[in-house]
Amino acid sequence: MNKSSIKRIILTMIIAVLGIISAGAVSFERQEALDNAPVVGMYRFVIPSELQGAYNSVGVENLTSSMAQEPNTLSMNVAHVKTNPTTSYVIEMYKDGNALDTHRKSEHFQKYVNEVGSKLTNRKLYDVQPMLLMEKAEPLSAINDNTSVVSMTEFTIDKNEEDTILKQYQLDIERAIRDDVGYKAGYILRDRNNKTYWYVIQIYSDDVAYKKHVSSPGYRFAMGQIQPYLKNSKTEVLQGDILVNHGGQSFLRN
Structure with missing residues (x-):
């Protein structure tokens, strides 16, 4: 076989490999685009003292209004x-x-942005997906x-134990809900960009309910089942300000 033939064969193999990689990347992007999970936004920001009153009234x-006018x-x-x-967190969820x-696009959201939202400081956006x-x-x-009371726990998981961690949390949360x-x-x-970093947010009627759950x-x-697979776990207990939902949400990522 001459050198020209060998070069053609090598070039053909390289093109084939690149085509497979490209097809895989496109397939992954399509899976992300077709994700039918609810859309979740999570934010942290600081409210300047002069905006506290407006933030509370316009935020409410x-x-x-979102609950009353937006079923999704x-x-x-x-x-x-x-x-x-002055430091607040917002966790919001939408059907899609x-x-x-x-x-x-709603009038109430635009009013919030114009009067308060655009004036908040030290903002942080968490790019997250629901599990x-x-x-x-x-x-x-x-x-x-x-x-x-709202508890927020964050940690890094052992990626090989994702199913175990999710299952144990699911069983406990289902029991607590029931x-x-x-x-x-x-x-x-x-x-979204580091799938081994997780957040667990749990909502309670009061501190008694929170302590009852974590001691159950x-x-x-x-x-006990999942602790060996978590790293750098930390929990912050927050005071609930506005906690509203339609109820009955039940989503589990497969």
């Missing part, structure tokens, strides 16, 4: 750091991208009740 109007806006949650009330667009979203069947409406009156919702999210046999068993 925005979120409660599933859940809206605002909570602040107990030791630093169209529902998110509908919310952003599990579960709520009690009845709608939740806890607005400045001064008792609601049996604990004060347990309102449990959400598990992961970083079911929770302790679940944590």
Whole structure:
């Protein structure tokens, strides 16, 4: 075989390999685009002291109007750091991208952006995907009740144990939703760009309900099963400000 023939064969092999890689990349992008999971947004920001009053009043109007007028806006949650009330988190959920667009175009959201949202500082956007979203069947409406508690836990997982970790959390959250009156919702999210970094957000009616859950046999068993596969786990307990949903959400990523 002459050198020219060998070069042609090598070139053909390279083109074939590149074609396979390209096809794989396109396939992955299509899977991401076709993901039918709810859309979740999570944000953290600081509210300047002079905006506290407007932030609260306009924020309540925005979120409660969303529940009343947007059936595909599933859940809206605002909570602040107990030791630093100016730092707040928002976790919001939509049926799909169209529902998110509908919310952003709404009059109440535009009013919020113009009067408050555009003036918030130290903003951080968490690019997340839902792994599990579960709520009690009845709608939740806890607005400045001064008792609601939101726990936020974040950690890195052993990627080989993703199924075990998700299953144990699922069993515990399902039990709490079913049996604990004060347990309102449990959400598990992961970083879109680092799928081994997870967030667990859980909503309780009050501090008693929170302590009851984390001391329950079911929770302790679940944590015992997954703790060896978690790294750098940390939990922050937040004060709920506005926690509203339609209720009944039940999503589990396959």
